[in-house]
Amino acid sequence: MSDQHNALIKTPRQLITVVILAFVVPVIVIILLVNFVTGSKTGGAGSDAMTPEAIAERLRPVGMVAVKQADGARTLQAGDAVYKSACAACHATGAAGSPKTGDAGAWAPRIKQGFDTLVKHAVEGFKAMPSKGGNPDLDQVEVARAVAYMANQSGAKFKEPDAPAARATASAVRSGEEIVKQVCSGCHETGKGGAPRIGDRTAWAKRVSQGVDVVTNSAIHGHAGMPARGGMASLTDAEMKAAVLYMFNTGGGQAAAPAAGAAPAPAAAAKSGGGAPAAAASSKADGAKVYASGCNACHAAGVAGAPKFGDKAAWAPRIKQGADALTAAVLKGKGAMPPKGGLASASDAEIRAAVEHMIAAAK
Numbered sequence: 001m002s003d004q005h006n007a008l009i010k011t012p013r014q015l016i017t018v019v020i021l022a023f024v025v026p027v028i029v030i031i032l033l034v035n036f037v038t039g040s041k042t043g044g045a046g047s048d049a050m051t052p053e054a055i056a057e058r059l060r061p062v063g064m065v066a067v068k069q070a071d072g073a074r075t076l077q078a079g080d081a082v083y084k085s086a087c088a089a090c091h092a093t094g095a096a097g098s099p100k101t102g103d104a105g106a107w108a109p110r111i112k113q114g115f116d117t118l119v120k121h122a123v124e125g126f127k128a129m130p131s132k133g134g135n136p137d138l139d140q141v142e143v144a145r146a147v148a149y150m151a152n153q154s155g156a157k158f159k160e161p162d163a164p165a166a167r168a169t170a171s172a173v174r175s176g177e178e179i180v181k182q183v184c185s186g187c188h189e190t191g192k193g194g195a196p197r198i199g200d201r202t203a204w205a206k207r208v209s210q211g212v213d214v215v216t217n218s219a220i221h222g223h224a225g226m227p228a229r230g231g232m233a234s235l236t237d238a239e240m241k242a243a244v245l246y247m248f249n250t251g252g253g254q255a256a257a258p259a260a261g262a263a264p265a266p267a268a269a270a271k272s273g274g275g276a277p278a279a280a281a282s283s284k285a286d287g288a289k290v291y292a293s294g295c296n297a298c299h300a301a302g303v304a305g306a307p308k309f310g311d312k313a314a315w316a317p318r319i320k321q322g323a324d325a326l327t328a329a330v331l332k333g334k335g336a337m338p339p340k341g342g343l344a345s346a347s348d349a350e351i352r353a354a355v356e357h358m359i360a361a362a363k
Helices: 012-041 046-050 052-059 079-091 104-112 115-124 140-152 164-168 176-188 201-210 212-221 237-250 266-272 275-299 312-321 323-332 348-361
Strands: none
Touching (some): 104 140, 176 237, 201 237, 201 275, 212 237, 275 348, 312 323
């Protein structure tokens, strides 16, 4: 009978062991239960089910509905309509890193890239954004209109492009004044973003001295805060030049004057008396005129490392190369200097004259 009343725990060590097991065993059981429950909810795949790829796969839409119109002419949708049908899914919420419509801060660096670049990205697809917002039936003009709509809601002043057919059947090319009022006036009438105000001769003086070709080239490709073609991709080069000429002349330019290197008028030729001396004088005048029409934009102030006009120390090693080598470098472009210094319409002889003019001033 005495054996039946003996205790199971006879020593302090046994007591400590029982106490520890009383805590440890329930904890282990709880952990195993939690793993079992969570593993069941994720399909039993363990940690692999929570990877970004697995999550993305589970969130992937089962399919996409695209309404395709019958072949033939159709009315192109406006920007807001295209935005609602193809773009809002991401741009309304900022999904997948897309800039939210109306968020000026997020759109500012993109707007600076220019309208053409934004349209190219939207048409071809960019990062997580599929081509044409995932609707391959959209016309490029419709995509461009949607881009203009979103950008304008976020601080830009782009114009939705017209349909190609409408532009092709236009009765006449728009005048420079019409384009300025339609596209350019938003910034150039108020001086927004540092744009020179129309009619402000002081602000236009430096630009006028560069010549109409340089100014037009900047307007076509975009410059500083100004988007390419003023944000209107449908403008032709001829229309851009007409707009530049309008602002150029209003701002104190004389773009209607004969281009550098043009043959002198008969009266001027008669006054020169003809002969070699007159030709030599004309050559020197051409060099100074070509310099004033484009080269001085950088060489007058030493912009982008260009040797300053008249700086003997900066020109000395260049003069040692000879006029032929310097002219060849200008014609091809070198460093930050574009071919022909940006004067695409200048002849090789005119570029040579400008180089000789600058060399003479630095000797």
